[in-house]
Amino acid sequence: MSVFQLHDYWGTSISSDEEYDTGCMAIGNLDNSSPPEDKIVVGSQAGVLRVFSPTKADFRVEDLIHEEQLGGPILQIAIGRFIPNSPEVMGLAVLHPRKLSVFEFMPQGGQGTKAAYYTLSKVYEHNLGLEGKHFTAFNMLYGPFGGVKGKDVIMVQSMDGKLQFFDQSAEAFTRQIVDCLLPGNFLYLRRSDAFVTSNYANRVECYRYQVLVNTQAEIGNDTRTENAGGDRRTAYGLTAVRSAMVEWSVNLGETCMSINEGRFVNTGGSDSTLVEQLLILTEHSLFLLKDTGSIVQQRRLEKEPACLAVYQGGVGKGHNFALASRDHTLQIFVDFQLVWAVMLNHVPVQVNVAEFGGQRGLIVTIGDAGQLNVGYLGTKPPITAIGGVKRDLDYEKLDDEHRKLLQIIRDLQSDNKSEPNDTLSLRSQIPRTLDKNSGEDSLGTRPPEDAVRVHVGGGIADSLVKATVRVFVTYSGKSAATNVNITVNTPAHLYCFPSNIVLQQVAGAQSTPTILTMIFFANRTYLPSSLDAQIVATYTTPGGEPRICTHSITLPISLACKLRAASKSAPLKLTIDTEHPPQPLSDLFSDFIQSAREMSGGSDLGDVLDASGGAMALGFQFWAKPTEATSEETKGTQLQPSSGSIIVSKAGGRYRVQADSLPALYTLTNELVKRLTIRLREMNSANDGASGKPKFSVVSFSESIPLDPYFSVISEHFETRKSMQSSLSKLNDCAHQYRMIEKRLLARFKDRTPSPLAGLDVLSRESYEQLMVLGEEVNKYKLKIKRLGFDLESGSKLVALLSYLKFGMTPMEHQMLESYLCPEIEEGTEQGWEEIVDASLTYLLRTALAKNAKETALISHQMEMLPGIDKLTKHIGMVIDRLSKGARLIKLKAPAGASSGARK
Numbered sequence: 001m002s003v004f005q006l007h008d009y010w011g012t013s014i015s016s017d018e019e020y021d022t023g024c025m026a027i028g029n030l031d032n033s034s035p036p037e038d039k040i041v042v043g044s045q046a047g048v049l050r051v052f053s054p055t056k057a058d059f060r061v062e063d064l065i066h067e068e069q070l071g072g073p074i075l076q077i078a079i080g081r082f083i084p085n086s087p088e089v090m091g092l093a094v095l096h097p098r099k100l101s102v103f104e105f106m107p108q109g110g111q112g113t114k115a116a117y118y119t120l121s122k123v124y125e126h127n128l129g130l131e132g133k134h135f136t137a138f139n140m141l142y143g144p145f146g147g148v149k150g151k152d153v154i155m156v157q158s159m160d161g162k163l164q165f166f167d168q169s170a171e172a173f174t175r176q177i178v179d180c181l182l183p184g185n186f187l188y189l190r191r192s193d194a195f196v197t198s199n200y201a202n203r204v205e206c207y208r209y210q211v212l213v214n215t216q217a218e219i220g221n222d223t224r225t226e227n228a229g230g231d232r233r234t235a236y237g238l239t240a241v242r243s244a245m246v247e248w249s250v251n252l253g254e255t256c257m258s259i260n261e262g263r264f265v266n267t268g269g270s271d272s273t274l275v276e277q278l279l280i281l282t283e284h285s286l287f288l289l290k291d292t293g294s295i296v297q298q299r300r301l302e303k304e305p306a307c308l309a310v311y312q313g314g315v316g317k318g319h320n321f322a323l324a325s326r327d328h329t330l331q332i333f334v335d336f337q338l339v340w341a342v343m344l345n346h347v348p349v350q351v352n353v354a355e356f357g358g359q360r361g362l363i364v365t366i367g368d369a370g371q372l373n374v375g376y377l378g379t380k381p382p383i384t385a386i387g388g389v390k391r392d393l394d395y396e397k398l399d400d401e402h403r404k405l406l407q408i409i410r411d412l413q414s415d416n417k418s419e420p421n422d423t424l425s426l427r428s429q430i431p432r433t434l435d436k437n438s439g440e441d442s443l444g445t446r447p448p449e450d451a452v453r454v455h456v457g458g459g460i461a462d463s464l465v466k467a468t469v470r471v472f473v474t475y476s477g478k479s480a481a482t483n484v485n486i487t488v489n490t491p492a493h494l495y496c497f498p499s500n501i502v503l504q505q506v507a508g509a510q511s512t513p514t515i516l517t518m519i520f521f522a523n524r525t526y527l528p529s530s531l532d533a534q535i536v537a538t539y540t541t542p543g544g545e546p547r548i549c550t551h552s553i554t555l556p557i558s559l560a561c562k563l564r565a566a567s568k569s570a571p572l573k574l575t576i577d578t579e580h581p582p583q584p585l586s587d588l589f590s591d592f593i594q595s596a597r598e599m600s601g602g603s604d605l606g607d608v609l610d611a612s613g614g615a616m617a618l619g620f621q622f623w624a625k626p627t628e629a630t631s632e633e634t635k636g637t638q639l640q641p642s643s644g645s646i647i648v649s650k651a652g653g654r655y656r657v658q659a660d661s662l663p664a665l666y667t668l669t670n671e672l673v674k675r676l677t678i679r680l681r682e683m684n685s686a687n688d689g690a691s692g693k694p695k696f697s698v699v700s701f702s703e704s705i706p707l708d709p710y711f712s713v714i715s716e717h718f719e720t721r722k723s724m725q726s727s728l729s730k731l732n733d734c735a736h737q738y739r740m741i742e743k744r745l746l747a748r749f750k751d752r753t754p755s756p757l758a759g760l761d762v763l764s765r766e767s768y769e770q771l772m773v774l775g776e777e778v779n780k781y782k783l784k785i786k787r788l789g790f791d792l793e794s795g796s797k798l799v800a801l802l803s804y805l806k807f808g809m810t811p812m813e814h815q816m817l818e819s820y821l822c823p824e825i826e827e828g829t830e831q832g833w834e835e836i837v838d839a840s841l842t843y844l845l846r847t848a849l850a851k852n853a854k855e856t857a858l859i860s861h862q863m864e865m866l867p868g869i870d871k872l873t874k875h876i877g878m879v880i881d882r883l884s885k886g887a888r889l890i891k892l893k894a895p896a897g898a899s900s901g902a903r904k
Contacts, residue, residue, distance in 0.1 A: 006330060006342045006375040009362055010054040010063075014370030018044035020349055022258075022307065023076035023095075023139060025366050027354045030079055030105045031118065032090055038354050039065070040374075042366060043074030043094065051105065051118070054356045054374055066105070066118045072096040080142045080152040083123055084168045087150030091123060095140045100126045100156055100166065124169040128156060135162060141195075143188040145209050155195075157183050163212070175212050187259040189291055191276055194247060198256035204280060206247040206293060215245070248293035254282035260310045262319030264288060265296060265336050274318045281308045281323070288336060297336055303327055311353035311361075322363065324348045330363070332377070346371045422477030424484070424506065424539050426551035427513075429470040432591035434558050435519075436463075436598055451495065452522040452623045454562070454599050463599070465623070466521030467556055471535060473516060477508040479542035488518060489534045492526040492790060493624060494559060496533070506539070520555055527624045527642055527663035528560040529793040531671075556591060557671055561664075563596035566619035566645040570658035572665045572709055574802070576672060577700045578653035580680065585618045585648060588675045592618075617647045620668060626661035627787040644668045662713060663794040670801060673699055701805035705880055710795040711873050717788040718834055718869050724781035725865075731774040738767040792833055796821035799876075803883055813889040817879075820844055834866050841875040848889050849882045 014020075024043050029036040030051065040052040051066040075095045082091035082102045092103045102123045109116030129135025136159045145153040145165070154166045161180025165172040177199075184198035195207045258281045263274035265288060277296065278289040283305070288297040303325040313320045313334065323331045326347055332340040348365035356362055356374060366372050452465040475481045484503040488496040497519045506514055520533070537549045586593060622642040644659030646668060655672060659665040676699050741764045748754050800821055804814035820840045823833070866872065 004340070004342045005378075006344055006363065006373075007378045009057050009359065009374045009376055010059055010356065011371075011373035011375070012052075012059045012063075014042065014050065014372055015044070015046075015048070016369065018046045018048060018370055020044055020366055020368055020370055021075075022349055024074065025350045025352065025364070026077045026079045026092075027352050027364060028079035029090060030092060031107050031115070032088075033107070033111055038356060040354075040364065040372070041077055041079065041092065042370075042372065043070075043077045044370070045073045045075075047072050047074055049074065049077075049094065049120070052372070056357050065115075066120060068120055070094060070096075070101070072099075075137055076140055078140065078142055078154075080154075081150065082142070082152060082154065082168060084151075092120075093140065093142065093154060095137055095156065097136050098128055100128060100137075100140070100154065102168075126166055126171060128158070128164060129162075130174060135164070138183040139186065141186045141188055143190060145188065145193070146213070147193060155186070157186060159183055173213070175215065185256055185259045187261060187278070189261060189276070192291055196259055196278060198252075198259065198280075201251075202253055202255060203249050203251050204256060204259070204278075204289070204293075205249045207245060208247050211245045211247075250289065250293050250295065252280065252282055252285075252287055254284055257281045257283065257305065258308050260308065260321070262310045262321070264319055264321070266318065279308070279310065279321060281305055286323075286336075299336065301325075303329065306347055307349060307351050309351040309353055322351055322353065324351050324365065330365075340377060342377055345373065422475070422481075422508070422541055424473065424475050424481055424537055424547070424549045426535055426537060426549055427472040427474070428535070428551060428553045429472070430553055430555065431467050431469070432556060433595040433598060434465060434467050434556065452524055464521050465559065465599075466519050467559055469518045469520060469553065469555075471516040471518060471551075472513040473503070473506055473537070474511075474513045475506045475508040475539075476510075477542060479509075480505040480507045481539045481541060484537060484539040486516065486535065486537045489536065490520065491528060491530045491533065492786075493523060493528045494520050494533070494555065495523060496520050520559060522559045522623050524623050524625075524641075526787065526790055527622055527626065527661060527794070528667050529663055529790045529797070531555050531557060531560060531667070556595065557589075557667070558592055558595040560667060561620040561622040561644075562599065563593065564619040564621040564643065566617040566647060567643065567658075568645075568647075570644065571660055572662065572706065573656060573658035574665070574669065574701070574706060575703055576655045576657060576669070576676070576805075577702055578655075578676060578680070578698075580653050580683065582616075582648045582650070582653050582655075583676070583679055585616065585646060588672075588679065589618060616650065617645060620644045620646075620664070622664055622667075626664075627784070627791055646672060662709060662791050662798065666794040666798040666801070669798060673801065673805070699805060701802050705799060705802045705806065707799070707873075707877065707880070710799060711869075711876075713788065713791045713795050714834065714869055714872065717785065717792055718866070720781055720784050720788060721832055721834075721865075724778060724785065727774055727777045727781060731771070731778060734767060734770050734774055738764070738771060741767055789833065793822055796837075799880075803880065807883045809883070809888075810890065816889050831863050831865070834869060834872055835863055838866060838872045838875060839863065841872075841879055844889075845875065845878060845882075849879060849887050851882075 020042065024045075026041045027038050028041075030039045030041060037053065037055070040054065041049070042052070043049045047070045049066075049068050049070055050064060052063050053065050054063050073096060075097065077095070078093045079090055080093065081087055081089070082093050083089045083104055089104065092105055094101045094103065102125070103120050104123050105118060105120055107115030107118050128137055138157050138159050140154055140156045142152045142154045144151070145155070148167075151168060153168075153172070156164045156166070158164070161177035161183060163175045163177065165174070177197075180199065182200040184200075187196045188194075189196060189206075193209045195209065195212075196204060197207070198204050260279040260281075261276060262279060264277050264279055266274055276291050278287075278291060280287040280289060284301055286299040286301060287295060289295055301323075304327070306324045306326050308321055308323050310319050310321045318335070320332065320334050323333065324344065324347070325331070328344045328347060330342050330344050330351070331338055344365065346365070346367035346369075349368050350366050352364045354362055354364055354374075359376070362374050362376055364372075364374050454463055454465055471486075473484070473486070482505045484506050486501040486503070488499050490496045490499075501516055503514065531554055533553050533555060535551045535553065537551075538546065539549070540546055620643060622644075624641065626642045642659065642661045642664045644657070644664040644667075647656040647658070648654075649656065655676075657665065657669050657672060659668060680698060741760055745757070745760050745764060748757060748760070797818060800814060800818040803809060803817060804811075809817070821837060823836045823840065
């Protein structure tokens, strides 16, 4: 707690079951005592009016001098000269939702503190609105409107912007503010005899009182009449306040919370030069305006404001103000500068500065739950003395602490930072095959609609295609790691349940690992672009340090496809070369074949394997369909699930990979390269043990890289983005048209004598239907862009993989090229995959792949939507061409005797 605390002078908690809001408190000499003594008057929304007289410090029961139930919610109270023919007598105005009452508060049996009791007598009452119709009060304002002497005129504002004026017991006139969607705050400027108000458009406007008076016409009983000047009046005699009657208007850009008047800033160097100014509190700022509407100063608030009070700074001086915030702080401003701040016990809804018991400058606050408090500024001294006990210094402990601090400084300044010993580690156990007979009951929740289910033979019910992964979580520290949050990031073609696991703690000191079960199952929506999933764990060490741990897993290929008969032809094909005898596919994909047997109910799959050539060819059918093409040849055709095949050449170690889509081609090629690499390393290890020399090299690719299908996907993705941008533009125009129609309809409905709609209802209905059609079209394009994004990712990874195999790149160069072609971005209309990749490749061609020093000159690249993809495809071709000519992404010295194209 801050030492700057508001000291309690007097306070009480009024009631726990009543609510209070802005305008619920008024302070003044309500009982007209002599000498004058201020009273605190509060009114709740439950209709209870209470009067307090805090003459001494600390609350006493006799401080509550009156309490009365008025029979209706109290919106606002005010103390002023409201009693007819009594200019020196103060009255109490109470605003209810549908009526305005004026009371006189009179002591009985004495004056001031000697009074035996007090009575609240009603002087007069006004029912709000014309003929009692359509008027719900929002707030009220009083003052000597029009320069009247010896009395105050009351103005009441309704929820729809009607202004009703009352000259004490008589009703004066009523005005309507045009286009008032929400009522605003009001302030009366006595010097200029004008009103300042705020509206829903975040503007502050000024109206002259005489202008409002002069617009009045005789109240007629007809539904709509015209006066001599041609002005139109509504059915209830209301004359609308036109925008031309506005004295001045200024746009603040924020919602106005309160408007206050005072002399806040000294502009001439002496107190005599202080002029009247407007202090406006908004949601995030303070504005200081001249009474002519020009902005003098603006101050941005660091805290969310609650309420504001203006008070006199001293005799012959200007005004100061107190600002209460939602974080229980009260700030004091002098000359528009913050000079003091204190803590409050509650968030006030209204704050005032008054004098009680001869003490000036007391701050009165009231909260929404009735916490009424009177306090003063000051500091709160500490309860216990500091440094009262003297102890002898322990020099050994000081030296030990000094050595530890020096070691910490050396560790932080050292370049060779060692990993901490107390770390969280993740280890996984991945199955080679799918789960057997995995129904929905084993999942523990209802899977999504697009989850893959297959029919299992032998009379067994349909089974979900899923694999269960066990994750072992261990912590190497002595104590326990807390707040362990484990999240699984999966490719789009897979789901994980659960995708997020929260552990309160993980025990350390080599305890038994915490075992988590995660279920991955396939869906039919997207083709695979990767089989890798990442597990991320965030945790807190016993010392309070937040850390992170990641773990990548590769899931079985059975989650992406199933076994089928191999086809001899496909639109996309490529050949992978090796220098060893062909390996049987039944050995390379033994886990995949075993999963196929289990999904078929334990059959030997003889028909599929025989039809596909046994061990020399395998067919793969993916669970999802390829992205629908927009060409005229394929339009209207029924797409089948994507498929592919791997065929082994009988003449040598060559493998033909073919598929009908880029994701399928990349998935099969990448899986084949991984499995061949592992098999060749095993064969080389066995050969090293026998002869000491490796016999087989790794896989390679000798054909030209297939860029045409890759460019086709880029073109379709770019054209789809352009189509979506066009649909978004149409959607924006249609939405604007719909808003304009709704505004005109709203204006017709608000009119008391509505005219015919003239077809606006038909236009509104057709515009709404067009909005729905365009919205569905945009959603369709978004889904297609997402699908094509996965095709682009697969094609980019395929180009990077084939470049790695063809040009003798290192694994780090392969990873760099893949990062240039596969950025992780959020697709948008202005900046998408094409713009990011074009900028990346331009940078690459001017740095690592530059031919000479002239090309290394960097130029600024504007990130805006490309006019076409010709420049992008040209850059991709240039990168591939320079890589084929021996350019390297990382400049490394080749070992002696090593060729440029061999990787041992």
